[in-house]
Amino acid sequence: MDLDSMSILAVVPARGGSKGIPKKNLREIAGVSLIGHVGQVIQQLPWIDKAVISTDDPKMAEEGGRYGIDAPFLRPEALSSDSATGVDTWKHALVSAEKHYGIQFDISVYLEPTSPFRQAGDIERTVLELASQKHLAAATVSRTPGSYTPHKTLTIDEKGDVAFYLKEGKKFSIRQEIPSYYHRNGICYAMKRDALLACDCILSERCAAVVIDRQVVNIDEPMDLEFARILFGKIMLSRD
Template sequence: MTWKNYKILAVIPARGGSKGIPYKNLQKIGNISLIGHSANVAKKLKWIDRIVLSTDDQKIADEGLKYGIEVPFMRPANLASDTATGADAWKHAWLTCEELWDCQFDISILLQPTTPLRKTDEIEKTLTTMLAGNFDAATTVSKVPGHYTPQKIFTLDQSDVLHFYCEDGHKYSNRQAIPSYYTRNGLCYAVKRDTLINHGYIVEKNCAAVIIDRPIINIDDPYDLELARFAYDKERNDYL
């Protein structure tokens, strides 16, 4: 797949606020911050035209500059709150860059720092899948473990009595009979300009799934961070 006919923007979103881990995006794995991991992998992909960091926080902006990515604007406060959507922040970054640089990007990829242990071939596969299949977008996903599927989970009533979430959940004693479910893992999103800028959606319509068949760590709390550090130390060469 050739990328020469497309102008591509990579966006790394990293707001300052984080409830689970203060300044989560500045935490380090293998002496490299979460920002740095996303920046480093993006810089390896020579078909990306510009790499920008979208943040509302000066410390995070300085960290992005340290790793050689651009911070041409600061994200507005209304797009950095707990209620702001990732799609709105991504769209803002895209349009702001086009205005600043007087250009138009055909495609953008989003690399979330909270899923730091990604590989270049997974990013390229996401973009290739979207373009080769004429999809509007593509995102990496992981298979949901059988014991977390709707057929295996329960609700509690006011008396703390268990009830299957699915009425027929009792029929699925054999996990091989459970349908496959998938969840986004945050490694990579890719989207065409018209899809996000003019329609405002990413995964809602005609979005290809790129299945990642290895454990993925998405960092939400201190345990996740320690797990990611352990995984990085064990498989360091895979991410250099």
């Protein structure tokens, strides 16, 4: 599949009102902001026609511009609250970008800055999976550690008694016997234009899974950021 023959938009969501880590998307790992890490990867993908940042914060928009990410609009207040959904933000960015550039895009990718360990190949794999015509969407996922799967999850009732979330959980004392589960890692979502405009969930129907086997971090809390910095340092040392 020739990606150069398609019109592809990258959307980078970066609202200014994050609570767990204030101004989270401007925080740095190895001297580069989270927004900057996204921009550096986008620059390695010549088949991405346009890249825009969806933000309500002029400082975030300015930071995106430093790394070649356009900011032709600011995100409206209604899409900047804690209750705003990712898919609505993505739709708004697509429609606004098409109006600004006068282009109807074939595919859009959604790249969250809070997943700074993405590689250009991750995005390309995701878009190629989508462009194969078998799916309307594709998303990167990571395998969930055995101790965090439904078979190992516990509940506590009103009497304080603990029980397995799944009744069959007690049968799986050996971790290797637990079925495989996966979770979103935020590295890349990709969707065909019409499917995106019609859907109401960032994981739409006919969404292909692109499994990322290496260690990645999705930054939400301060400890995640510290761990990401440590992991990034180890990765850099291993390359020397």
